[in-house]
Amino acid sequence: MKNIYTISISLLLLLSLSVFGQTRIYAPTLNEPENGDLGQSPDVLLNWSAVTGNDLVILYEAQLSTTEDFANPISFPLTDLTSYQMNNLLFGEQYFWRVRAYDGDDVSNWSEIWSFTVVVTVEIDKPNDNAMVYANPMIEWEELSGLTHYELQVDTSYSWKVIPLEVSNDLNATYIVDENNMWVCGEDGLILFYDGIEWLTSESGTTDNLNDIWFVDATNGYTVGDGGAVSHYDGTQWTTIDVGTTEDLLGVFFIDENTGYAVGSGGITLKYDTGIWTAETTSNTADLFDVYALADNNVWVCGASKTIGHFDGADWSFETISNRDFYSIWFTDTNNGWAVGKGGRIVYFDGAEWTVQETGVTKDLLGVCFSGSMGYVVGKTGTFLVYDGYWYSETAGSGEDLNGIFVQNNSGIICGADGTLIANEGGGFNSPLETIYTINGDSIEFQLEYLLFGTDYYYRMRGLHSGDTTMWSGTRKMSTYAAPTLTSPTNGTSDLDLLLDFAWSEYEGVTNYILEIDSNENFTLPRTFGPDQNFETVNDFVFGTEYFWRVKAQHFADLSDWSETWNFTTTNNIILESPENEATNVLQCPRYVWEGVAGASKYHVWVDTDMNFSNPLKVTSDSAFYQCQSSLEKKTVYYWKVRGQAGASISDWSEVWSFETEGYDGIVESLDGNVLQVYPNPNNGEFTIQINSLNNGIYHIRVVDLVGKELYQQELSCNAGSNLQKLNLHYLDSGIYLVHIKKGEGTITKKLFIK
Structure with missing residues (x-):
């Protein structure tokens, strides 16, 4: 009995110690950055949820480590806050972190271990790659905190250079034997060869599109193409081979001189074995676009319907990978392979399974190649990715x-649509114009100034703090416009005035423009202007002359090319308006009106009863009209014409128009208002009455309101022609009144508006 009692007391004591000795505070829950987050800033904020305990103040301990086992962690001082601001973390480094809580003497368990990775480099937003820019482009990038400054490197030198070719065929694939032996195949049977000096055409023996090319060595190469086309190169020439199929062949690969594979439409798979091509039997019917063989028992293919296939030396197996078609495949060894395809998709094989890799692009990827540990991918609309531990543009x-790429050591060739050929010539960012700009770490944009006109520029960025420097960002290209673009007067226009407004597109970042105008297309003696805006008004042109004009832009560092040369021709004729040709019943003292020519200083008007103008009335007018000063004969046909003058330049005569004068006396209300004019109208009570009288006579003027009450009256003696009478009726209230003009039995009424 005593032993049982002793044992019971001992158990209770142990249980009590266990209960009162356990941790009563929970481990914190981590919030952000979320587990596995990429692209974090070097001053990322570690944040966790608060926990409760017995003490009013709960303290937290955070640890950071570059290894998941926290073998050598950084422990931060205890804090009552639920976050810790990092600083100067290493770029591209993966970090692990955890937190635990302190409630007096009680300490919680560690939280879960989460990881994050610090950003590798700066992400440039604008300008877009291959953008056309002016001389002062704004460079913009994604905000990245925790930096002391950025460096922006700009140069006209870059390792990849576009090679001008005299062909416009699509180029589909390329292969490099060595730096003096490079090949490209393409549309319509085209094969190009580089001998270390220049690119030459090599006769392929076919006009079918050639889709892929591979060499075993300098004297043993193959191309494949549409309709089952296969050609072999023996070191001297290409010879076509019948391989027993008419299916389009899209990919080819040779392991050695005795073993090779070709794949294509409908899943066709051909094997070359010591001079003999035979069709492989597989379960696949999807189009196959590419093939890569590590050995005869380790062959990979990729194609449509998300297909990736493998041959192990005995059987072909196929699987659906991801959700994109795959256009190209490459392996560096058994445990490292990549397939690229539609929508920017890249999948990676690690020897066991395929997984998707982040690319940051959405354009179709058409070709992949590795040289050592560096990878290269090309695709639609100039897409170019490089792999150096991660993919970047x-x-x-x-x-x-861009359809194909091949890189070997320091040599590289990219080929693409419309004869596009790009070669890696090494170097880059090493010209005398190379400049590195230092930019504040809190900036997200930087404006360049005074870039050279018509020049390709390459630029990249990196971020820095006191502990580390990011990798350079991917290089981008921008090209400055070579010259302004003309807008008006439009090229080839004619019948223009002698005073013209010239305009062209604004070229940002320049100090001024140079405008040249000449009647000689070689600009032997031009008129030159230097406006600081994108327009200029020019006078004193000559009638009936063809002119040529062009513009260039200028800033402190450079002078642009000339724009296109445009031409225009000034008018050499005056267009008559009224009296209309062959008009009848025209007033005996008409007003002659024509279209004015801006820049003309005067006009010469001839009027005669003889269409040959044997004895004309000759007058000169500074305006585009002339009001006759004496009455013409009644019921008589008159002829008239006009020409313009600007300085010593005189235009041709206008057409000759005729009219017949009226056959009665008196004044008549004219629809065109030529007999009576009131102006200004509306007015404030002060206005002018103009009477165009056919002959000398007395006119009676009356002003009445709308109920007929006479407010003003006057008799006016008028001469033939234009007569002016100023009236001041400022005492009249605002409103509508009537002006009556009477001569004999004829009356004209005009409304008068007083404000």
């Missing part, structure tokens, strides 16, 4: 679709 220097 570079400029290829072209916006054309």
